[in-house]
Amino acid sequence: MGLDTTSMGGSFVGTKLTEAINWARKYSLFQYPFVTACCGMEFMATACSHYDISRFGAEIPRFSPRQADLLFVVGTVSHKLAPVLKKVYEQMCDPKWVVSFGACASSGGFYDNYCTVQGIDTIIPVDVYIPGCPPRPEAVLDALMLLQEKIQNAQLDRRSVG
Amino acid sequence: MSQYVVQRLTERFPDQILETHAFRGDDTVVLKRDKLLEVLRFLKEDAGLNFDLPVDLTVVDWWRKKEPRFEVVYHLYSLGKGHRIRLKVPVDEDDAVVPSSRAVWAGFDWYEREAWDLYGIRFEGHPNHTRILLWEGFEGHPLRKDYPITKRQPLTALLDGKQE
Amino acid sequence: MSEIFIETVRDDGTPDDLGSVPMSLQMGPSHPAMHGTIKMRLRLDGEIVQKADVEVGYLHRGFEKSCENSTWTQVFPYTDRLNYVSPLCNNVGYAMAVEKLIGIDVPERCKYVRMIMSETSRVGDHLTCVGASLMELGAFTAFLYAIEAREEIWRLTEEVTGARLTHTYVRVGGLKDDLPPDFEAKYRKVEKKIRSLVDDILLLVDRNRIFLDRMKDTGVMTRERAIDWGFTGPCARASGVAYDVRKSHPYLLYDRTDFDVPVGTTGDNYDRYLVRMEELKQSLRIIDQCFKQMKPGPVNVDDPRIVMPDRDEVYGSIEGTIQHFKIIMEGIQVPPGEVYSYTEGGNGELGFYLVSVGEGKPYKCRVRPPCWNFMQAVHEMLEGYQIADIVPTFGSVNMIGGECDR
Ligand code: SF4
Numbered sequence: 092m093g094l095d096t097t098s099m100g101g102s103f104v105g106t107k108l109t110e111a112i113n114w115a116r117k118y119s120l121f122q123y124p125f126v127t128a129c130c131g132m133e134f135m136a137t138a139c140s141h142y143d144i145s146r147f148g149a150e151i152p153r154f155s156p157r158q159a160d161l162l163f164v165v166g167t168v169s170h171k172l173a174p175v176l177k178k179v180y181e182q183m184c185d186p187k188w189v190v191s192f193g194a195c196a197s198s199g200g201f202y203d204n205y206c207t208v209q210g211i212d213t214i215i216p217v218d219v220y221i222p223g224c225p226p227r228p229e230a231v232l233d234a235l236m237l238l239q240e241k242i243q244n245a246q247l248d249r250r251s252v253g
Numbered sequence: 254m255s256q257y258v259v260q261r262l263t264e265r266f267p268d269q270i271l272e273t274h275a276f277r278g279d280d281t282v283v284l285k286r287d288k289l290l291e292v293l294r295f296l297k298e299d300a301g302l303n304f305d306l307p308v309d310l311t312v313v314d315w316w317r318k319k320e321p322r323f324e325v326v327y328h329l330y331s332l333g334k335g336h337r338i339r340l341k342v343p344v345d346e347d348d349a350v351v352p353s354s355r356a357v358w359a360g361f362d363w364y365e366r367e368a369w370d371l372y373g374i375r376f377e378g379h380p381n382h383t384r385i386l387l388w389e390g391f392e393g394h395p396l397r398k399d400y401p402i403t404k405r406q407p408l409t410a411l412l413d414g415k416q417e
Numbered sequence: 418m419s420e421i422f423i424e425t426v427r428d429d430g431t432p433d434d435l436g437s438v439p440m441s442l443q444m445g446p447s448h449p450a451m452h453g454t455i456k457m458r459l460r461l462d463g464e465i466v467q468k469a470d471v472e473v474g475y476l477h478r479g480f481e482k483s484c485e486n487s488t489w490t491q492v493f494p495y496t497d498r499l500n501y502v503s504p505l506c507n508n509v510g511y512a513m514a515v516e517k518l519i520g521i522d523v524p525e526r527c528k529y530v531r532m533i534m535s536e537t538s539r540v541g542d543h544l545t546c547v548g549a550s551l552m553e554l555g556a557f558t559a560f561l562y563a564i565e566a567r568e569e570i571w572r573l574t575e576e577v578t579g580a581r582l583t584h585t586y587v588r589v590g591g592l593k594d595d596l597p598p599d600f601e602a603k604y605r606k607v608e609k610k611i612r613s614l615v616d617d618i619l620l621l622v623d624r625n626r627i628f629l630d631r632m633k634d635t636g637v638m639t640r641e642r643a644i645d646w647g648f649t650g651p652c653a654r655a656s657g658v659a660y661d662v663r664k665s666h667p668y669l670l671y672d673r674t675d676f677d678v679p680v681g682t683t684g685d686n687y688d689r690y691l692v693r694m695e696e697l698k699q700s701l702r703i704i705d706q707c708f709k710q711m712k713p714g715p716v717n718v719d720d721p722r723i724v725m726p727d728r729d730e731v732y733g734s735i736e737g738t739i740q741h742f743k744i745i746m747e748g749i750q751v752p753p754g755e756v757y758s759y760t761e762g763g764n765g766e767l768g769f770y771l772v773s774v775g776e777g778k779p780y781k782c783r784v785r786p787p788c789w790n791f792m793q794a795v796h797e798m799l800e801g802y803q804i805a806d807i808v809p810t811f812g813s814v815n816m817i818g819g820e821c822d823r
Contacts, residue, residue: 124449125447125453126452126453127453127454127475127476127818128453128454128476128478128498128501128818128819129497129498129501129582129583129819131452131453132501132502132545132582133581133582135545135549135564136564136567136568136571136581139560139561139564139565139568140561140564140565141564141565141568152449154448154449166453166476167476167478169474169475169476169477169478170405170406170407170408170409171387171388171408171474171475171477172446172454172475172476173407173408173409174408174409175446175447175475176447177409179447201483201494201495202478202479202483203402203403203483204402204403204478204479204482204483205395205400205401205402205403205404205405205406205479205482206387206395206405206477206478206479207478207479208407212412213411213412214409214411214412215412216412224583225581225582225583227581276754276755276756277517277518277520277754277756279755279756279757281755305644305645306644306647306649306660307645307647308647308759308766308768308785309757309768309770309783309785311770311783313772313780313781314781318774326770328757328768328770328785332644332658332660335665335666337757339757358645358647359642359645359646359647359793359794360645360646360647360648360790360793360794361647362793363789363790363792363793364789367789371481385473385474386473386474386477386822386823387474387477388474395479395482396481396482402479402482402483402486
């Protein structure tokens with residue numbers, strides 16, 4: 092996009108445009124589920140009919156990082172898996188967001204030992220953390236809404252307009 | 254588990270058996286390493302024993318508690334006869350090698366690789382003697398008692414200012 | 418990969434000089450059908466898998482090392498996360514191993530409750546496995562039905578245990594709590610719902626040509642090979658090995674219940690699917706009988722060294738406080754020795770090999786993971802088939818990362 096909203100600054104048009112773009116973005120999140128462990132079971136439950144994540148516009152999983160803009164890191168990440176996670180993250184196009192799902196992804200959980208990464212934020216930046224082992228589906232939906240709020244309030248810069 | 258198995262083994266290999274005992278109904282035979290393969294083959298092929306199902310293979314590390322340091326533990330089960338047995342083979346730290354049982358039961362293939370990976374016991378004659386759960390280049394064997402639980406060996410660089 | 422050059426043949430028998438070159442392909446670890454934790458290196462000749470090399474370890478979380486640094490009771494949460502699709506089976510398996518090591522027997526009611534809970538867990542396990550493999554074959558609706566049924570089970574178990582997935586419900590020498598008073602009535606409702614949802618799934622797939630064609634005669638594992646690889650559980654039974662720990666070596670009170678062990682004939686994906694569907698119904702049957710036979714009574718052994726005292730006692734009496742402190746801080750004192758205890762988990766013989774040196778912590782806590790055997794043999798079930806068959810085959814062996822890599 093050749094849009095240069097930054098130069099428009101705080102002008103009326105600029106703000107409205109930002110709002111519109113952000114609004115569109117927050118309701119069309121394409122997620123890449125990086126599912127490894129037990130949290131994945133709860134993730135499944137959230138995605139399926141009972142809790143139905145599609146009500147929030149983040150329904151369709153994309154299993155190619157190039158087509159996704161929301162990375163869900165679900166479950167424990169071991170040191171052996173860490174390079175894979177990093178690669179997946181780097182392959183995603185801007186703008187991109189990361190949700191750390193569950194205690195393990197956020198902090199290593201109770202696996203404080205030789206093989207577990209102590210939180211994915213030591214490897215990639217994270218936007219929203221979801222606590223719980225595993226988090227309840229309600230917590231996941233709440234996190235999604237938090238993320239949408241964050242997206243709505245974001246300032247557009249050159250990088251995120253791409 | 255069955256007393257019969259212990260009896261039969263003692264009759265057949267009197268000089269290979271170091272000790273037998275039973276605890277809570279689990280019969281255990283402690284074996285020498287020399288003719289281990291022969292004993293395992295016998296256990297599998299003898300019509301009266303017929304241990305066809307490889308159940309489990311693991312290692313116990315008796316660091317600073319017992320000599321020799323390691324015990325390789327086999328659990329076997331016979332589907333036809335319904336009996337079980339536990340075999341233990343003590344090995345020294347400087348000579349932590351046992352013959353591979355991969356040729357007797359295919360099912361011990363990965364168990365032996367895992368024992369190498371986590372305990373550093375070598376299985377002589379294993380066709381693919383590599384690490385399995387951890388990666389090549391990992392230093393040490395984490396389930397040995399002298400490996401500190403939080404000694405991490407990251408493969409990726411950490412973000413600035415973050416620590417493990 | 419140019420060293421191998423395969424000559425292809427035209428329909429009339431003359432060699433096709435174009436030939437084809439084997440291609441190598443990496444599948445996973447971050448691949449939806451690989452459950453996020455398995456990597457496969459494939460060598461393909463067109464659509465045919467020539468060689469499959471399976472790599473595991475991406476979810477190795479140091480189960481054993483963590484357990485060695487926890488008290489006997491603190492190990493329960495770790496066991497939940499082994500086979501996280503049927504956590505209660507693991508809880509029961511581990512508790513029974515410790516009880517065997519101590520040499521105690523739990524009250525009868527406790528055994529029934531453990532049976533009921535592990536069977537509900539097994540139903541959830543099989544539903545997830547069948548549902549997920551159906552989804553991977555494109556039957557998304559069937560998956561939604563299966564997860565809906567599982568959701569009902571989770572809600573029910575949540576009322577009993579307090580957690581949806583990671584229950585930590587069983588304790589050494591008993592349970593966290595008895596079942597809630599109106600449990601049976603609630604279970605009946607759930608059961609009805611599960612049965613109708615399972616029927617719906619069957620309606621969708623049972624005579625579905627695409628489903629049958631993809632499942633039948635793919636991923637075959639013969640009886641002999643299955644035994645040699647150490648298969649147990651539904652996969653072994655689908656190959657014709659009539660071995661179910663609940664039947665062959667009844668633990669708890671399975672010998673008082675009447676149930677059938679389904680056994681397959683060919684060991685293909687379809688058989689594995691059928692075995693799971695049938696086991697699911699048998700589990701419901703077992704639960705039925707448990708409810709009929711169960712009588713009120715205590716659920717914990719009467720031994721203050723093992724079971725935590727009541728809340729009132731902890732705060733009201735000095736003995737209670739000391740007892741509570743000792744169990745929490747030092748752990749249950751388990752006599753020295755070693756045992757191997759085995760139960761039927763969701764995927765097969767789930768064994769715990771425990772070594773104690775007479776402390777409050779396990780000296781060694783080894784789990785014998787049934788999935789491990791499937792994964793070391795899965796290449797035999799893939800080689801020679803088409804690349805599209807990887808998905809149903811891998812789905813039907815039900816690899817659970819937490820249990821396989823521990
Ligand atoms: S946070 Fe808990 S449930 Fe989630 S992956 Fe970690 S251990 Fe499993």
